[in-house]
Amino acid sequence: MPETFAALQVDTEISQPLWRQLYMQLDDLLTSGALREGASLPPERDLAEYLGVSRSTVKRSYDQLRHDQRLGGRGRGGSVVRKPPERVQPTLGPLRGFTEEMRELGKTATTNVLQCEIVSDRRMASIFQRPSNAQFLHVVRIREGDGVPMTRELAWYDLSLAPEMAFWNGSGSAYERLRDLCRLELGGAEQSVEAVLSSPLESDAFGFDEPQPCLLFKRMTRIRSGALVEYVEGTFRGDAYVYRIELEP
Amino acid sequence: MPETFAALQVDTEISQPLWRQLYMQLDDLLTSGALREGASLPPERDLAEYLGVSRSTVKRSYDQLRHDQRLGGRGRGGSVVRKPPERVQPTLGPLRGFTEEMRELGKTATTNVLQCEIVSDRRMASIFQRPSNAQFLHVVRIREGDGVPMTRELAWYDLSLAPEMAFWNGSGSAYERLRDLCRLELGGAEQSVEAVLSSPLESDAFGFDEPQPCLLFKRMTRIRSGALVEYVEGTFRGDAYVYRIELEP
DNA sequence: CAGTGGTCTAGACCACTCG
């Protein structure tokens, strides 16, 4: 057994489950930095034999670490330590898009457009208070800061209010386009924030093996006249994004 | 086997794991409302025999539902279906406390003061930019809306700025007290919002068996002169709380 | 005190992957 793991041990006399004892000891190894990113944990079978427990018990500990997103790897490569991503902290006061946020943080915003099409959607028609055959531009994007996927975003734009959006390919800043090309004066937005677990699609986009806590933003953006022009649902990975607000007295 | 569960079945020919097949079928039963709050699932052993799988496989499905907080119960009572709590949606514009939020939602705010004492704390002294022997009132509270625990809140108040807070017992609104008793004019706040999993203490306070996604607020409240008077860290349960903001153009 | 879920074992087969 490699020296790093020689000190691991479990004790059936302790009231805590064996798997939890092992989990916490491994946790210490990761947190203390004794195991860096890319390091390998022993194969489950080896560590089980060394500790004198069954493979299931070791596996349960490893599973917990995988669930915490601190362990990755599969197949021949075994179990590999992951690095927790750093959190960015955009200072958000007024209405602003992802591109602007990243620019101010000195990061490069890149966008991966998964879908960009004109749709009719009863749910959206109801949100926008439009007839049910109204047309919207629907965009699905993964947005990255310095190459790290930060958010998965579903957006709808009212094409009767902003017909020029129909020719948008989904890249870059939607707000710049609304302002400069559609010549719309934005009037503010109502936004809600929830804590949720990532859906399978989002977990996949962020590289999570299991659902992780995320911030779910829903935003309704209006033009100055009060008409709704944009509805967005964005899921931001909780391990990499902190939302900041200034509150007035 | 009770009629509700007679339709359950798993198939080894399908590429999906047996436990996941079962998990999704049970999920359907809960979501569709076929199983209401308080209903019982069959004992693991019984369902395992009925489906022709081992108890471990059924257990893994049940574990997943427990992890999702949709299953509770232990011991003789077996596995009992839980009801997901409704979410409240406070509309939050300017600086406002929990008590005010709940009042506007027509809910009664109650507070459970766990700790309320005068402390010296290097970390707080550093946040407040005070000498390290400075004294703060430290309050730990569970706050409830209509009796449901909504948030666990750690707060610190600068006693040199608001000496009258020293005699506070922690109940009611801190902001009313700061305004009316200490005669301080509040000047605004910086707030950050993160998505995290609840800590063991918080899980316990909210009645979670396992960590659940929560909104973690950190707020620094200043008086008009700019001096920091309050620092709060509040964890709001994600399944019961949606944060709403109005954004200016 | 009987039945429940929590934990653990020893062993097996599989799909995948990397050397």
Add this chain to the structure above:
DNA sequence: GAGTGGTCTAGACCACTGA
């Protein structure tokens, strides 16, 4: 192709809890 984790089984003992 050898080694890895993913899954599953059959069986066991335990602590707890509610009837």
